[in-house]
Amino acid sequence: MRAQEKARPVLILLGPPGAGKGTQARRLEERHGLVQLSTGDMLRAAVAAGTEAGRAAKAVMEVGGLVSDEIVLDILADRLTEADVQEGVILDGFPRTTVQAEALDVMLAEHGERVTGAISMDVDDAAMVSRIAGRFTCGACGEGYHDSFKPTVVEGVCDACGGTEMKRRADDKAETVAARLEAYHAQTAPLIDYYAERRLLDRVDAMGEIDAVTAALSAKVERMREPA
Numbered sequence: 734m735r736a737q738e739k740a741r742p743v744l745i746l747l748g749p750p751g752a753g754k755g756t757q758a759r760r761l762e763e764r765h766g767l768v769q770l771s772t773g774d775m776l777r778a779a780v781a782a783g784t785e786a787g788r789a790a791k792a793v794m795e796v797g798g799l800v801s802d803e804i805v806l807d808i809l810a811d812r813l814t815e816a817d818v819q820e821g822v823i824l825d826g827f828p829r830t831t832v833q834a835e836a837l838d839v840m841l842a843e844h845g846e847r848v849t850g851a852i853s854m855d856v857d858d859a860a861m862v863s864r865i866a867g868r869f870t871c872g873a874c875g876e877g878y879h880d881s882f883k884p885t886v887v888e889g890v891c892d893a894c895g896g897t898e899m900k901r902r903a904d905d906k907a908e909t910v911a912a913r914l915e916a917y918h919a920q921t922a923p924l925i926d927y928y929a930e931r932r933l934l935d936r937v938d939a940m941g942e943i944d945a946v947t948a949a950l951s952a953k954v955e956r957m958r959e960p961a
């Protein structure tokens with residue numbers, strides 16, 4: 734790689750369910766030409782295309798086995814050579830463990846690349862629980878409400894249609910949301926440490942306005958694009 738050539742961003746975006754990771758990843762795709770690579774999508778595409786790694790993955794899946802990290806990395810390495818991802822990628826679903834993160838570093842190094850940054854979309858757990866757990870919708874027209882942030886004018890009556898049957902998703906119960914966040918933190922903490930130790934970690938407050946979060950993420954992606 735020439736000294737002046739800019740490195741392609743290889744971004745790891747970490748965030749718990751409800752942090753808006755999907756929305757922000759789509760915005761980074763639109764604004765920066767990054768392509769989000771989900772492990773599941775890449776696997777399916779490689780199997781369908783019948784590449785060497787795809788055939789290896791298919792053989793494992795056919796007997797109900799788990800596709801090894803080695804196969805996933807082979808598929809990712811192939812994917813990174815394709816024309817549409819030359820502006821950079823956001824990795825989604827891989828790595829999930831420090832062992833995978835180390836293997837990813839080795840694979841990228843073999844191709845003269847590296848992880849250019851990991852961004853943790855940080856949330857305030859208690860605020861996240863009340864944000865999600867307070868949501869409800871009108872069963873008749875689907876209008877969305879929130880106990881604290883957007884209550885109905887008359888309790889139990891939809892402002893939009895006058896309907897009186899309000900629905901709450903079982904997944905949105907406070908205990909369920911809290912348990913999801915706890916599982917996320919337990920799984921992700923080692924990865925966050927891994928990238929922090931390598932000075933690759935940035936943190937973004939994901940509790941802010943959606944546009945402000947995008948701006949913060951965009952600034953970090955721009956920095957990754959600067960020549961090393």
Ligand SMILES: [Zn+2]
Binds near residue numbers: 875893896
């Ligand atoms: Zn309604």
